[in-house]
Amino acid sequence: MYTPPHPNRRALLRGALGLGTAAALTACAGGSATVRTSGEITLALWTHDPGYEAFFEKGIPQADRRTDFRYHLKVTRAGAPDIVTKLLAQAVAGRGTPDLVGFEIGSFPRMLRGDIAERLLYDLTDDIAAVPGLKADLLPARTAPFSKDGRVYALDSDTPMVVYFYRDDLFDRYNLPKQTVTWEEFADLGARVHQEHGASMCVVSTAGSDAGQVVQSFQMLLYQRGGAFFDADQNLVLDSPEAEDVLRFLCDGLRSGFVIDVSDYYGAAMQTALKQDRVIGLPMAIWYKNYGLVPNVPEQKGKWRVKALPRFARGGAATAAVGGTGFGVIKDKANTQATREFLFNTWLTHDGQVRRFTETGYLPTRRSVYDDPRLSAARDDFCGGQRLFPLYRELLPQVPPFHQSPDQSILYDVLAGNLLRAYHGDLSPRQALKQTAADFRDQAGR
Amino acid sequence: MRTRLPLYGVLVLLLLAFLAPLLWALSGSFKPRGDIFAYPPRLIPDPFTLDNYQRLFSGQPFWRWFLMSTVVALAATAVSVFVCALAGYGFAKFRFAGRKLLFGVMFSSLSIPFAVILVPLFVMLVKTGLGSPWFALIVPWVAPAFGIFMMQQYIVQSIPDSVLEAARIDGAGEFGIFRTIVLPLLRPALGALAVWQFLQSYNSFLWPLVLVSDSSQYTLPLGLQTLFVSEQRQYDLVLAGAVIAVVPAVALFVLLRKQLLEGLSTGAVKG
Numbered sequence: 202m203y204t205p206p207h208p209n210r211r212a213l214l215r216g217a218l219g220l221g222t223a224a225a226l227t228a229c230a231g232g233s234a235t236v237r238t239s240g241e242i243t244l245a246l247w248t249h250d251p252g253y254e255a256f257f258e259k260g261i262p263q264a265d266r267r268t269d270f271r272y273h274l275k276v277t278r279a280g281a282p283d284i285v286t287k288l289l290a291q292a293v294a295g296r297g298t299p300d301l302v303g304f305e306i307g308s309f310p311r312m313l314r315g316d317i318a319e320r321l322l323y324d325l326t327d328d329i330a331a332v333p334g335l336k337a338d339l340l341p342a343r344t345a346p347f348s349k350d351g352r353v354y355a356l357d358s359d360t361p362m363v364v365y366f367y368r369d370d371l372f373d374r375y376n377l378p379k380q381t382v383t384w385e386e387f388a389d390l391g392a393r394v395h396q397e398h399g400a401s402m403c404v405v406s407t408a409g410s411d412a413g414q415v416v417q418s419f420q421m422l423l424y425q426r427g428g429a430f431f432d433a434d435q436n437l438v439l440d441s442p443e444a445e446d447v448l449r450f451l452c453d454g455l456r457s458g459f460v461i462d463v464s465d466y467y468g469a470a471m472q473t474a475l476k477q478d479r480v481i482g483l484p485m486a487i488w489y490k491n492y493g494l495v496p497n498v499p500e501q502k503g504k505w506r507v508k509a510l511p512r513f514a515r516g517g518a519a520t521a522a523v524g525g526t527g528f529g530v531i532k533d534k535a536n537t538q539a540t541r542e543f544l545f546n547t548w549l550t551h552d553g554q555v556r557r558f559t560e561t562g563y564l565p566t567r568r569s570v571y572d573d574p575r576l577s578a579a580r581d582d583f584c585g586g587q588r589l590f591p592l593y594r595e596l597l598p599q600v601p602p603f604h605q606s607p608d609q610s611i612l613y614d615v616l617a618g619n620l621l622r623a624y625h626g627d628l629s630p631r632q633a634l635k636q637t638a639a640d641f642r643d644q645a646g647r
Numbered sequence: 648m649r650t651r652l653p654l655y656g657v658l659v660l661l662l663l664a665f666l667a668p669l670l671w672a673l674s675g676s677f678k679p680r681g682d683i684f685a686y687p688p689r690l691i692p693d694p695f696t697l698d699n700y701q702r703l704f705s706g707q708p709f710w711r712w713f714l715m716s717t718v719v720a721l722a723a724t725a726v727s728v729f730v731c732a733l734a735g736y737g738f739a740k741f742r743f744a745g746r747k748l749l750f751g752v753m754f755s756s757l758s759i760p761f762a763v764i765l766v767p768l769f770v771m772l773v774k775t776g777l778g779s780p781w782f783a784l785i786v787p788w789v790a791p792a793f794g795i796f797m798m799q800q801y802i803v804q805s806i807p808d809s810v811l812e813a814a815r816i817d818g819a820g821e822f823g824i825f826r827t828i829v830l831p832l833l834r835p836a837l838g839a840l841a842v843w844q845f846l847q848s849y850n851s852f853l854w855p856l857v858l859v860s861d862s863s864q865y866t867l868p869l870g871l872q873t874l875f876v877s878e879q880r881q882y883d884l885v886l887a888g889a890v891i892a893v894v895p896a897v898a899l900f901v902l903l904r905k906q907l908l909e910g911l912s913t914g915a916v917k918g
Contacts, residue, residue, distance in 0.1 A: 203811065204742045245860070277860045278873040290766050290857040294773040297860055467880050472684040496880070500681060 235535055239269035242539045246274050247288070248303035249281040250526065252491075252561040253358065257301075259556070260547030267546040270539050281305030281526075285312065292321050298531050300540040304355055306346050306525040307413050307609070313349050313435075314607035322354040323532040328541055329353060335549070338567045342600045345433070347527035355527025356548055359488065359563035362593060362600050363421045363521040366489065367482030369506040369585060371400065375481075379508065384422075384450065387511045388459045394481070395458025403460040404471070404483040405451055405624060412610075412617035414466055417523055419620055421484055422447045424521035424601050426513050435606040437647075439616070440638040446515060448630035452623055462624060472497040484510055486523040487593065491562040495583055503585045509596060518599040564593055571597060608645035615640035669893070676700070676886040683882050699887040709888060711863050712870030717895050719781075719866065720849035723788040727844050728837050730790045735798025736829050740811060750799075756792045762853060769857055780864045784855060788848045794840050801836040802829065838906020845899050867892050 248254055254276045261272045277299065279287060285308045291297040298321075304312065312318045329336050340360060347355035372379065375394050381387045391402040405418040423429070428443030454460030461480060464470040466489075474480040475498045485493065487507075494505060509519055528548060530540045547553050554565035555573050565571060576590045606612070616637045623633035670690065675683045676699055677692040703709050737743075738750050768787060772778045777786065806829060814824045830837075852868040859865055865873070871888045874881045900907065 202742045202808065203740055203815075247860075275861075277862060279856065279869075280872055280875070283856050283872075286853075287857055287860075290769050291860075293766055294770045294778070296773055296778070299860070468882075469684040473686050476684070477686060496680075498681075 236537070237270075237535050237539055241271045241273070242536060243273040243275050244301055244536055244540055244543060245277065245299035246301045246303070247277045247279065247284050247299040248526075249279060249284060249305055250303065251278065252563075253303055253526065253528075254278070256557060256561055257543075257547060259560070260543075260553060263550065263553070264543050264546040267550075268539075268542045270542065272539075272543055281308045284308065288321070289317070298534070300531055300534060300536040301544065302355075302529050302531065303358070304347070304527045304529060306357075306527065306605070307613075309347060309355065309527055310605045310607050310609040312354065312529075313605065318349050318354045319352075321531065323530040323537055323541060325353045325356065325530070325541070326351070328545065332545070332549075334569075335567075338569050340566055340568060340597075340600065342522060342602050343525065343566045346525065346603050346605050347529070355529035356544065357566050358526040358528065358548075358557070358561075359524065360566055360593075360597065360600060361486040361488055361522050361524040362564065362596050363425060363484055363486050363510060363523055364507050364592070364596070365482060365484050365510050366494065366505055366507055367402070368478070368501070368504055370504045371478060371481045375400070379506075381511045383514045384511045385514050388450070388454055388457065391454065391459030392457035398478075400479055400481045401458060401461035401474075402482045403451075403454055404466070404474075404480055405455070405460055405462050405620075406464070406466050407462045407621060407624065408465045411465070412613040415617040415620055416613050417466075419447065419451065419616075421486070421521050421523050422450070422513075424523075424603070425510060425519075426515075426517040427601070429601075429604065430609070430612060431604045431606045433602070433604050435604065435608075437606075437612070437638060437641055439612070439641075440634050443517070444634050445630050446513065448620070448623055448633060450513075452626070452630055455624055467493055467497070475501070487564060487589075488524060488562060490581075490583060502583050505584050506587055507584055507589055507592060509592060518601055520596040520599050520601075522600050522603055558590070568597070608641070608647070611644045612637070612641050615644065672886050672889050675882065676890045678883075680881075680883040683886070699883045703884050703887045703891075707870065707874070707884070708863055708865075709870065709891075712865050712867045713891065715864060716849055716867040716892075719784045720845050720895070723785045723848040724841050724845045726785065726789045727791060727794055728841050731794035731798045731840060732830060732833055732837060733825065734790065734795040735800075735802055736825055738795065738799040739802035740806075740808065753792050753795060757796070765853060765857060778858070780855075780859045780861075783858050784866070785848075787854060788844065788851075791844065791847070794844060797840055798833065798836060801833060805836075806832055835906045835909035838903040838909070842899055842903055842907050846896060849896060 246254070246257060254274075257274055261274070264270070264272050282305075284302065285304065288298060288302060289311075312322065329339065339356075343357040343360055344353050347353060347357060371377075375398055377390055377394065381390065387402065394400050394402060406414040408414045420430070423444055426443045426447050428439070428441050428447065430437065430439050432438050451460055455462060461474065463474055463480070466485075471480070471493070475494070483489075490505070490507070494501070510521075512519060528544055530537060530544060534540075548557075549567070551567070551570055551573070554567055554570040555575055557563045558565060558576055559579060565576075570576070571590075571594045577588065577594070579588065579590060580586045581589050619628060619633040619637045619640070622628040623630055628636065671688075674690050674692055677695050677697070679694065679696055679698070682689075682692070682694075738746065738753075769778070769783075772783045772786065777783060810828060811824055814828055819827070850868060851866070852872070855866045855869050859869065862870075862873070867888070871885055871892065874884045874888065
């Protein structure tokens with residue numbers, strides 16, 4: 202082992218100079234922003250969905266006409282949860298935040314923790330109030346998930362109501378009625394179809410690596426049945442008779458074959474099940490047609506149809522809502538005003554909301570737009586030319602409210618595990634829900 | 648030979664099990680989208696198509712992602728291999744105040760997950776004005792504790808003090824000794840470290856995700872993930888991209904295979 206001589210004065214001075222330079226650079230970091238009120242402007246948009254990118258790009262001419270700005274967009278795409286991670290890191294570092302951010306609804310609750318939303322996002326409440334009639338026109342069921350303490354921090358992209366997708370050709374072949382009144386009757390039919398043809402008419406996801414997806418298949422029916430995860434005050438209300446009803450219904454369905462478990466709604470397992478005609482129908486949000494069916498089974502174009510969900514005999518609504526993406530504006534930036542104006546003049550205009558449906562398949566979030574004849578007239582090729590919009594309009598009043606909690610990710614993790622145990626028969630529905638509530642309270646501390 | 652047949656059988660089965668995902672990805676990259684998950688699965692694409700690759704190259708800045716990843720990983724590897732060797736040499740062969748403490752701190756940092764230091768590291772780089780992607784994508788990887796530890800262990804085991812003392816008696820400078828004696832003797836360990844370091848940097852996802860917002864500066868993992876975002880999972884393009892993404896790592900492995908095997912087996916056989 203060699204003992205080196207001590208550093209001389211020159212080496213020490215060199216080291217000190219290096220440290221001084223680093224300190225100076227630190228002092229230089231940061232800067233101030235002058236608010237832009239007109240002219241050429243490039244907005245940084247972060248989104249997980251190329252469909253939104255296309256929508257906003259096409260909306261630029263309209264926004265240019267209606268504002269004093271000439272807009273350009275610089276789009277960054279990342280996974281839905283990654284966008285929030287990236288945003289928070291950039292915000293802490295004080296640089297690089299975008300102007301406009303698309304928050305997938307399941308990822309937004311991270312913004313609800315503490316005062317993150319308040320400090321980072323522009324509060325759109327007053328802007329909404331400033332447009333005559335807008336506040337009453339926006340669906341509360343779609344502003345609530347992106348609100349905190351009565352303040353709205355993002356505008357939703359969709360009214361993603363849950364409907365029943367089914368294979369029209371196979372329903373005919375198996376002599377299945379197109380209108381079934383209750384889930385209970387439907388499940389009896391499903392058990393028969395499974396016995397005779399090996400097909401299932403309902404799906405639960407068991408993708409162990411994706412808690413959100415596992416929860417989603419239960420959540421849709423839970424909300425339809427009248428249950429919920431959280432109330433408006435962010436209290437857990439999962440442990441309810443409605444939740445037990447729904448979980449028992451799904452567990453019984455798995456035993457009878459009416460329900461099939463697949464590992465990924467959007468991936469290989471589901472694609473195989475669809476191609477083999479092992480899944481001939483499923484309850485899902487309306488966007489599933491564009492993001493699940495069309496990419497996975499394009500050759501089944503024309504064979505699918507959409508109808509309202511059967512109802513639960515013991516109560517509940519005719520639909521639920523699952524999914525959505527809220528667009529929020531980052532506050533206190535040079536482009537904040539321009540971004541607000543861009544959002545209001547593309548996303549929220551009547552024509553913008555019509556275009557949203559015709560181009561991306563997302564339903565309007567303004568009630569008045571549902572009366573637009575262009576929407577009712579639109580026919581859907583994938584669904585055999587069916588006019589879908591009249592069904593959606595009919596279901597709209599029954600879309601249940603939807604509240605989120607900052608601790609939602611904890612609930613999803615513990616619920617997903619307990620759902621799988623209930624599906625496998627390791628826990629009764631009652632035990633699974635009790636256990637979930639206990640696990641959640643342990644981990645979330647409330 | 649006959650007694651080894653069962654062993655070979657097991658090894659062949661294991662080989663097939665490990666190769667299966669790669670073969671499936673390769674096969675899928677030449678299939679139309681609708682055939683990728685067809686049942687029963689077919690290994691030989693029929694029809695065979697290059698459409699996935701064409702769309703990957705024409706519809707996305709794929710080559711930029713590829714270049715970014717490869718250049719960043721190569722730079723990080725080159726710098727880190729040198730830094731680790733230098734630091735490992737220092738810890739192994741020099742006595743200085745606080746050596747044990749410093750080594751202990753460095754070693755204990757192995758147990759800290761990267762996610763924990765992600766934000767502080769990012770803030771530190773930004774606040775010091777060093778947050779530009781080209782620089783910041785490389786810097787966090789240049790002095791990995793694992794690499795320093797590996798070099799220190801290798802030097803302690805393989806380079807006797809007497810060799811270094813002889814060089815000093817002959818009048819060689821400290822850096823000269825490192826360059827002309829230590830580095831050549833370290834070659835096997837350097838090869839192993841280079842492969843490990845390249846893969847660490849090349850496959851990194853979380854750090855580039857936080858750091859880079861300009862799509863044209865995305866690295867491959869980040870770029871490929873954009874093909875998977877939203878519910879439109881473009882398996883066809885992802886498989887084609889993944890097949891190409893494997894090439895630099897395989898090439899580096901083939902290039903450094905001898906050093907890698909020697910480096911990994913050091914100390915395994917008593918001399």
